[in-house]
Amino acid sequence: MSVMRTLQEVLADRENGRLAALCAQRDIDLLVLFGSARRDPHRAGDVDVAYSFTHGRHHPHLEVVNAFGERYGDHVDVMSLEGANPVARYAALGGGEILVESTPQKFVLSQIAAWGEFIDTQKFRDAELERLAR
Numbered sequence: 001m002s003v004m005r006t007l008q009e010v011l012a013d014r015e016n017g018r019l020a021a022l023c024a025q026r027d028i029d030l031l032v033l034f035g036s037a038r039r040d041p042h043r044a045g046d047v048d049v050a051y052s053f054t055h056g057r058h059h060p061h062l063e064v065v066n067a068f069g070e071r072y073g074d075h076v077d078v079m080s081l082e083g084a085n086p087v088a089r090y091a092a093l094g095g096g097e098i099l100v101e102s103t104p105q106k107f108v109l110s111q112i113a114a115w116g117e118f119i120d121t122q123k124f125r126d127a128e129l130e131r132l133a134r
Contacts, residue, residue, distance in 0.1 A: 003044050006075040007037050010047060010099065013071075020100050022071060026064055027057035029103045030081070030110065032096035039095070047072070049099065050092035052081040052110065081110065087125075090118035 001009075010033070013019035023031050028051045035048030051064060065078045081089055093114045098107050 001073045001075065003037065003046060003075045004041060006047050006072050007041050007044070009072060010049070010076075014099050020102070022067060023051070023100045024102070026059050026067060027054045028052065028064070028100065029054040030098075030106045031100040032081075032092055032107065033099050034092040034096040035077075038097055046075050046077045048077045048079065048092070050079040050081050050084070050089075050096065052106065054103065086114070086117045086121045090114045 010019065013022070019031065023029070030052040032050045033048070034050060035046075036044035037047040049068065053059070061078075061080050061083065064080070068076045068078050079088065079092060081092065084092065093107070093111045096107075101107050
């Protein structure tokens with residue numbers, strides 16, 4: 001299956017409820033599309049999605065990756081928002097598109113938190129770049 005076809009299936013499943021059901025089975029209450037498939041789907045190398053669990057719930061990341069891989073194939077790249085570093089989390093949420101949001105306002109609240117963490121940790125990234133430049 002091509003990247004474009006994978007994206008079309010993901011978006012169709014968002015509309016018909018299959019994507020929400022897949023997420024509910026794994027206690028995922030936020031799923032976001034981001035990256036090249038969001039910006040320029042015709043040139044995308046994969047379909048990037050990021051997920052967050054319902055508060056207090058958790059499944060192994062590999063289980064989530066396998067579930068999406070079984071449904072959509074090898075062109076899906078799955079990232080845990082809880083496990084991502086501040087730059088990756090901000091990248092996913094800053095320009096992401098909601099695919100599934102079971103907890104009201106979780107997306108916007110996660111965006112705000114990601115932005116704050118990104119800003120708060122900028123000084124450490126700057127210091128590391130300065131150190132590497134020496």
